Amino acid sequence: GAGVSQSPSNKVTEKGKDVELRCDPISGHTALYWYRQSLGQGLEFLIYFQGNSAPDKSGLPSDRFSAERTGGSVSTLTIQRTQQEDSAVYLCASSLGRGLADTQYFGPGTRLTVL
């Protein structure tokens, strides 16, 4: 079956521009996560959606970052006024949303480069 997809796969933008990154989770998965992966820094949690509950935004690094999930499916991560330190790979993952033992299924990521 179809896995998690993300678009675009690569995005190059100029400092100060806004960008939108898209994630299509696996159908039926109620939980959706966004992570940022920087070289040598591991995975940094950004935001978590679970069903119709309010998202956990505790990992967002600044108010320039926001995300939404429409209809409990597709999610968009928006970065406003991009900075060079935002350059990273942004990963999306989804899971069944049944609890702590959930396996996460990751998309291939979007590589963001801010010039």
Added chain:
Amino acid sequence: AQSVAQPEDQVNVAEGNPLTVKCTYSVSGNPYLFWYVQYPNRGLQFLLKYITGDNLVKGSYGFEAEFNKSQTSFHLKKPSALVSDSALYFCAVASGGSYIPTFGRGTSLIVHP
């Protein structure tokens, strides 16, 4: 609070030799432990997880991991390494009231022919 440590940035092993990638964790309750693998320019792929029960967990591609509660460890092992096992390996832990797993910094495994 929960945390996970992968003390080695890189592990080098010869093909055919056994491999171990180390992971230790810290949680306030019972841990749920995971290993994921990331091949170049790909997302993370699930390898195996420990929930409860048998301390030795077997997963994909011949990998296994042993849960050791007293040492708070969950080391990843494989009896005979393949060159194709070369990748970035992440350990993760979930526990308590947080549905958000905490990931380690990753360990780069390099298997030499």
